[in-house]
Amino acid sequence: MTQTYLPDVNVLLAWVDPGHLGRSVVKTWLSRNKDVKIAFCAHTENGFIRVLSGTRYPNIQLRPADACRLLADLQQSLGRRLVRWPESLSLTDHSVFDLQSLLGANQVTDAFLLGLAHKHHARVVTMDRGMPRQAIRGATASMVEVLDISKSTGT
DSSP states (O other): OOOEEEEOHHHHHHHHOTTOTTHHHHHHHHHHOTTSEEEEEHHHHHHHHHHHTSSSOSSOOOOHHHHHHHHHHHHHHTGGGEEEEOOOOOTTOTTTBOGGGOOSGGGHHHHHHHHHHHHTTOEEEESOTTOOGGGBTTOOGGGEEEOOGGGOOOO
16 A cells, blocks of 8 residues: 655645755655655645745745645646545544643644544654644554754755
C-alpha cells in the first residue's frame, strides 16, 4: 500500500515559495518521496490561500483567486499522486481527540490535521517539531514526519 502524507500549510508554502526558509528541505523530501500520495483537505487548502493572500506573508502576496490558481496548478502537477479528503471529522469527536492535552489555541489546527491523517491511516509532513500527538487517541510517533529546516541550504 502506498503511503499517504498530508502536508501542513507551512510545507505547502515552502513547496511554492522560492524565498521560504524550508524550500530546499521540502524539495529534497519531495524528490525522495516520488511514489507517495499527497493529501489535501479544505483546511490546508484554505490556509494556503489565506496566507498567500494576506499582507503579512513576506515573500509572496497574491489575490485569493491567484493563490487558488497556484494551488490548483500544484495539485494538478501531482497527477495520480493527488488525494483529496473531505473533512468529515470534528475536534468534538472524543473517540479521536483528547483535547485536554492541548496547551492552547496554537495547537488546535495541528491536532485537527493529525486527527484527519490518523483517520485516513496517513502521516503529516511538517517542519513543526511541536505537533501535539498526545491529543490523538492511538497516535504514534510515526504519524508525523518532521522536516529539519536547520539542514536547509536556501533555495
